[in-house]
Amino acid sequence: MPFLVRPDGTRIFYKLVGRESKLAPLVFVHGWCSRHELWAEQARYFGKHRRVLLLDRRGHGRSTTSGDGQNPEGHAADIAAVVRAAGLSRVVAVGHAGGAAGTLEFLRAEPRLARAGVIVDAFLYAVPKKGAASHPLLSILRSMIEVLRGPRAPARKAFRGWYSSYFDAKCDRAAVRDIVAEAAQTSDAVKIAELEGLLIDVAAIADGVRQPMLWLSASAHDQAFIGRHLKNVGFAQVYGSAHFPQFEQPAQTNAAIDAFLARL
Secondary structure, three states: OOEEEOOOOOEEEEEEEEOOOOOOOEEEEOOOOOOHHHHHHHHHHHOOOOEEEEEOOOOOOOOOOOOOOOOHHHHHHHHHHHHHHOOOOOEEEEEEHHHHHHHHHHHHHOOOOEEEEEEEOOOOOOOOOOOOOOOHHHHHHHHHHHHHOOOHHHHHHHHHHHHHOOOOOOOOHHHHHHHHHHHHOOOHHHHHHHHHOOOOOHHHHHOOOOOOEEEEEOOOOOHHHHHHHOOOEEEEEOOOOOOOHHHHOHHHHHHHHHHHHHHO
16 A cells, blocks of 8 residues: 655555546545545445545554644645645545545645545634634634643543544444544544644635535535635535444435536
C-alpha cells in the first residue's frame, strides 16, 4: 500500500481501488479521529464502475504527522497531493464531518482538480462578529478541547462517551466498540489540534466553492444558510442513522451519492 511523503516529512497513506473508466473518480475523506476503512461500503459499491481513492488524513490511521497541518489548508494540500500522486483528475471529493472543512478547502483551492463535492453529515458555520452569538458547535468544540487538555483518565473516558454517541442505538454495538477503540488510539495532540483547526469560518471557505455540491445529512440542517454560501448545492437526508451515515446506512448513502453523480 503506498505512502506519499509530504514536504514536512508527514507520510500520508492512500489506496487506489476500483475499475478504470471514464467516470469521474471519487476521493473519500474521513472525519475526526476516523480512518479510511469507514468508507469500505462506498469503495465496494462505487469501485465496480469507477476509480476510488481512499486516504488516512495526517495523524490518523496509518498516516503520520509532523505536528503541523491539522487544519483545512493542510488537509486540502494533502488531498491534492495524493490525488495527483494517484494520477487522477476531475475528482469528486466526498468529505465526512471533521473532514468536511478540508474537503471544502480542497474544492475551493483546486477547481481544475476537483469536479464536484459531497459533504456527509457536517455543519457549516461562520465565526461570529464581535458581540454576536457564537454558533453552538463552536462552543461545543471549545468545551471538548478543554476536557481533552485536562487530566488524562477523565479525558479518555469523555472521548469514548462522545464517540459512542455518534452512532444510532440500533447500530451493531460490537462494531461500534471496535470503531471507538480505534478512534481512541488517535494521539491526544492530534485530537486537540484537529478540533482547534475547526475553530474557523467554514462558511467563508464555502463562499469560494463553485463546483456542484451535495449536502447529505442524517438530520435536518439549515439549508437556507448552506445555500447562501454554496451556490450550486443540493440536499439529501439519510434515515435511521446518527453521525456516520456511510457506515450505519450505506445503501441510502450510496444511492444519494449515485443520484448526484448521475446529474453531473
